[in-house]
Amino acid sequence: MSHEMSDEKLPESHGSEGHEAAVHGDPFADPGLPAHEPRRTDIDERAAKRAERQVSLLFIVSMLATVGFIASYVAIDIDKIVYIFPLGHVSALNFALGMTLGVALFCIGAGAVHWARTLMSDHEIPAERHPIEADDELRADVIEQFKTGAAESGFGRRKMLRNTLIGSMALVPLSGVVLLRDLGPLPEDKLAHTGWEVATPAKPLKLINMNTNEPMKPEDIVTGSLTFAKPEGLEEDQEFFQEQIAKDALMIIRIAPEDLKDRKSADLGFEGILAYSKICTHVGCPISLYEQQTHHALCPCHQSTFDLADGARVIFGPAGHPLPQLKITTDEKGFLVATGDFQEPVGPSYWERP
C-alpha cells in the first residue's frame, strides 16, 4: 500500500524537484484554464443591440401566441374538424390551442437561451473543491461528547431502563398495523367462490347469453363459434354487477367431439360445448382471444396461451393454472345450465388457494 502511494506521488515529486523540466517533459501537467475569449456581442455594440432585438422579438412572438391561444379558445367551435397535413382530420380547437401554447412556451425558452449565450456574462469562474470530511479535531470532539452523554444517561448500566425502552419502541408500530384493518372487510373465502355457487343439480342456474340476455340451447352453439355468458339473475343495472361479472364471466365454445383431447374436460361440457372462465389465471385479465381452428385462447396481457381442447392446459406464458371449467348440462326445457360452481377458484393464484 505504502509502496503504491509513493509510486502515485512520483510525478508530483518530480515536478517539485525540477519545475522547469516538468513543464516540458510531463505530458499530464495541468494546463490550467484557457484564456478568456470575448464574444462578438462583448466587443461589438451593434452585435449586442442586434442580439437584444432578437431576444425581444422572441418574447414578443410568445406574447402574440398567448393572445392567439386565448383568441382561439374563445373563437373556435369545439366541434369544428379541419384537415391538416400530415395529421389528417383533427379538431381545429385542439390544434390551435396546442400550436399557440407550444409557440408561446418555445419562444420564452429560446429567448432565454439566446439571451444567456449572447448577452449575459460568460466569464469562467473556477470553484475549488474542498474535502467533505470534517477535520480531526471536530470529529474527536463529537465522539467525546457522545461518549459522555451515553455514560451520563446510564443506558449501558441500567439494564431495566434499556430493555423497557426497546420494548416500548418495538410495540408502538403495532398500533399502525392494527389500523390497517380499517381498509375494508376481509376477503374471507370470497376468492374461492363465484356467482355460480348457488347452482345445485336440483336447482340449476341457466347460462345467459351476454349479447341477447336470453338463455341458450345446445343447438344455438355452433362448432367454431364463441359466445360470452353470465349466470341467470345477474343484470347490468345491479349494484355489484362489475364485481360479480369479474368472477362469473364465461366463454362458451363448441369443439367437435373428436378434437377433444381431455376426457375430464369433455365430461364437464355438454356434447362438445365447453364453458371456461374468461378470467386469466395469471393476473386476472379477461381472456377471450380464441382461435377456433387451433382451439388456443390467448391472454392479451402477458401472452399466456391455453389449449381449450385439452382442458385449457397452459401451453405458453406465465399462467400457473389451467382456466377453471364450469360443469354444464341441459335442464328439462333444453336450456344450457350449470349445476355447481367452477371446479377450482377463478382468477390469479393467492396465498390460501387450495
Place this chain on the structure above:
Amino acid sequence: MKKLSARRRHPLAALVVLLLALAATGGLYAAFAPAEKAQADTSAQSLAIEEGKKLFAVGCSSCHGLDGQGSSDGPSLVGVGSAAVDFQVGTGRMPAQQSGAQVPSKKVVYSQAQIDQLAAYVASLGPGPVAPTKEQYTSTDPNDVAKGGELFRTNCAQCHNFAGKGGALTKGKYAPTLENTSPKHIYEAMQTGPQNMPSFPDTTMPEEQKKQIVAFVSHTNDEPSPGGLSLGSLGPVTEGLFGWIFALGALIVTAIWVAAHTTKAKKS
C-alpha cells in the same frame, strides 16, 4: 264515343292504338309475370351453379377437391355456405397464394359475377350461411352505432382492437384491421368465422346485432381523430414510444446543436 269514332282516320290514330295495345300487353305480362320470373330465376340459379362448378374445377379443386369435399391441402366446403365464399374470394384471401400461419387478403382475382357463381355452386353442396343482402348490413337507425360499439367491445375488441385496427395472435397469426373491410365482408366474417376467427351465428348474435356492429365499425373508420395523429389507435404504448423517441430525440438534437455553435468572436 262519337268524338272518338270521328277521329278514327286521324294520322295519329294508328299510333294511339298501338300504344294502347302495348300498354295492355305490358299490364297483362306484369300481372302474370311472377310465376314466369320465378321460373327464370331457378334456371338462372342452375346456370350459375353450372358456371360456378366450372370455375371451381379450375381455380379451387386442387386444394378443396373436385366436389369440394376437401383434401390434405384444404378443408371441405360442404356446408360453409355462400357467405363464406363471398368473404374468402371477395377479399382476395382465396385462392390462397401459399400455405402459412394465415392466408392474407390480397388483390381480388374474380369478378363479383364469378364470385356469385362460385358461391352458388358451393352453397349447392350443403346448407350454410347465406351471403347477406344490402338491407341486412346497412343500418338506418343512428342509435345502432352506440349499440354496436357495446357489442363490438364485448365480442370483437379483444382481437381486433377497440378501434378495429387489428392485433397479434399466437404463432404468427393475427386479427386483421377492419379499416378497409367492406360492411358486407364484416357481416360475412361474423356469420362464417373465417380461418381462426370464431363464428358468431345468428343463434347467439341475432342479425340485428350484426348490423349494429357493422354500423359501429363503419362509423369508427370514418370518424375524424380530434387529438391529431392516431398512431394506429394502439393506446399509451405507441403514444409513449412516439413521445420518448421523437419528442425527446428532438430535444436532445436541439441541445447538442445549441451547444455545438459557439458565440465566441474567434471561431476555433
